[in-house]
Amino acid sequence: MTTRVPAAGERIIVRRKTVSPPVRTVDEAAFDLERQNQDYLLFIEAGTGQDSVLYRSGNGLRLHQTSAWPERIVHGFVPVEISVRSADRLTTDEAVSRLEGSGEPFLFYADVDTGRGRVLHRCPNGQLELIAAG
Numbered sequence: 001m002t003t004r005v006p007a008a009g010e011r012i013i014v015r016r017k018t019v020s021p022p023v024r025t026v027d028e029a030a031f032d033l034e035r036q037n038q039d040y041l042l043f044i045e046a047g048t049g050q051d052s053v054l055y056r057s058g059n060g061l062r063l064h065q066t067s068a069w070p071e072r073i074v075h076g077f078v079p080v081e082i083s084v085r086s087a088d089r090l091t092t093d094e095a096v097s098r099l100e101g102s103g104e105p106f107l108f109y110a111d112v113d114t115g116r117g118r119v120l121h122r123c124p125n126g127q128l129e130l131i132a133a134g
């Protein structure tokens with residue numbers, strides 16, 4: 001087996017982690033996001049059973065899911081903008097390319113093979129980390 005050597009300036013995934021996302025309502029996820037002082041939180045939304053990401057966007061919070069079912073989301077008191085688009089199904093290479101081209105700090109997507117949610121994000125050192133729901 002050969003290992004591909006990245007081209008000059010190309011980012012590689014330096015860490016891969018599989019997690020069992022907790023089941024949360026949007027309000028519980030918002031509380032966890034604030035308590036952990038994170039930019040995003042990968043979780044399973046209680047009403048839909050979907051891998052979801054809650055993140056800071058502009059002046060508020062936004063929710064994106066692997067399969068968008070906005071009518072089934074457990075709504076609470078925290079104001080959240082809900083994406084009505086399902087996450088794009090991508091390979092890891094496609095996700096890296098899309099993140100690199102976007103300039104965004106992270107990308108939430110559905111794995112093309114499993115349909116499970118993944119977050120590819122930039123580390124403080126500029127390298128990439130992949131968090132996969134499993």
